Amino acid sequence: MLIIGIAGGTGCGKTTVVNQILNELPEGEVGIISQDSYYMDTSHLSYDQRVKINFDHPRSIDFELLEEHLRELKAGNTIDQPVYSFVKHNRTGDTIHTHPRKVMIVEGILILTHPELRKMFDIKIFVHADSDERLIRRLKRDITERGRDIDEVLSRYQTTLKPMHQQFIEPMKEYADIIIPNNKYNTVAVNIVKTIINEKLN
Numbered sequence: 001m002l003i004i005g006i007a008g009g010t011g012c013g014k015t016t017v018v019n020q021i022l023n024e025l026p027e028g029e030v031g032i033i034s035q036d037s038y039y040m041d042t043s044h045l046s047y048d049q050r051v052k053i054n055f056d057h058p059r060s061i062d063f064e065l066l067e068e069h070l071r072e073l074k075a076g077n078t079i080d081q082p083v084y085s086f087v088k089h090n091r092t093g094d095t096i097h098t099h100p101r102k103v104m105i106v107e108g109i110l111i112l113t114h115p116e117l118r119k120m121f122d123i124k125i126f127v128h129a130d131s132d133e134r135l136i137r138r139l140k141r142d143i144t145e146r147g148r149d150i151d152e153v154l155s156r157y158q159t160t161l162k163p164m165h166q167q168f169i170e171p172m173k174e175y176a177d178i179i180i181p182n183n184k185y186n187t188v189a190v191n192i193v194k195t196i197i198n199e200k201l202n
């Protein structure tokens with residue numbers, strides 16, 4: 001199994017890059033694990049308490065479960081990946097039956113901050129987009145897809161996103177094997193990653 005970790009700040013385009021990689025590759029040969037599925041279970045908290053969580057700090061992620069699931073997949077076993085709701089700020093209770101594949105992609109803002117997880121990646125990729133570009137994309141996406149308004153996104157940006165990005169996410173570039181500049185769509189870089197994956201699949 002080839003395990004590829006794709007990190008980068010919110011809005012840099014990780015999900016988009018993953019979808020571009022999957023596009024044209026044989027269906028069912030590449031599996032995806034999203035860090036978002038592994039936000040801590042916060043069912044014991046009220047909605048008002050959950051809203052106040054710092055979702056950009058590594059402690060908000062259940063890295064233990066994520067690591068365990070990746071090890072299971074590597075051992076050839078199927079896992080039940082939790083489904084997360086950005087509207088409820090919690091796991092939904094549903095899971096996605098995820099099968100091991102020849103290539104597994106793990107994507108998320110904080111995946112390179114966890115040393116044990118980092119060691120499991122054969123290739124570490126960091127997607128870069130400038131912070132103003134990321135904020136614009138995040139605003140548009142969170143308003144249209146994640147049930148937020150402009151005040152919520154901007155206040156979260158100032159209080160947690162920006163400081164957490166500087167403290168935890170940006171320094172992870174040091175560990176990357178490949179940095180993809182993604183202020184604009186980067187077909188060349190995506191094709192290079194596709195070539196690496198195709199070599200593994202053939």
Ligand SMILES: Nc1ncnc2c1ncn2[C@@H]1O[C@H](COP(=O)(O)OP(=O)(O)O)[C@@H](O)[C@H]1O
Pocket residue numbers: 008009010011012013014015016017137138140141182183184185186
């Ligand atoms: N290179 C790009 N140029 C312009 N918009 C982009 C680019 N990459 C992604 N986007 C858009 O930005 C938003 C955030 O992208 P997404 O892939 O969800 O980022 P991430 O998963 O890193 O948070 C989406 O609406 C997406 O369509």
Ligand SMILES: Nc1ccn([C@@H]2O[C@H](COP(=O)(O)O)[C@@H](O)[C@H]2O)c(=O)n1
Pocket residue numbers: 009010011014036039055056085086087088089090108109161
């Ligand atoms: N309930 C939540 C959980 C997380 N977030 C934000 O999501 C961002 C990570 O996801 P990307 O797809 O953007 O990589 C992260 O910056 C969290 O602030 C949220 O808003 N609400």
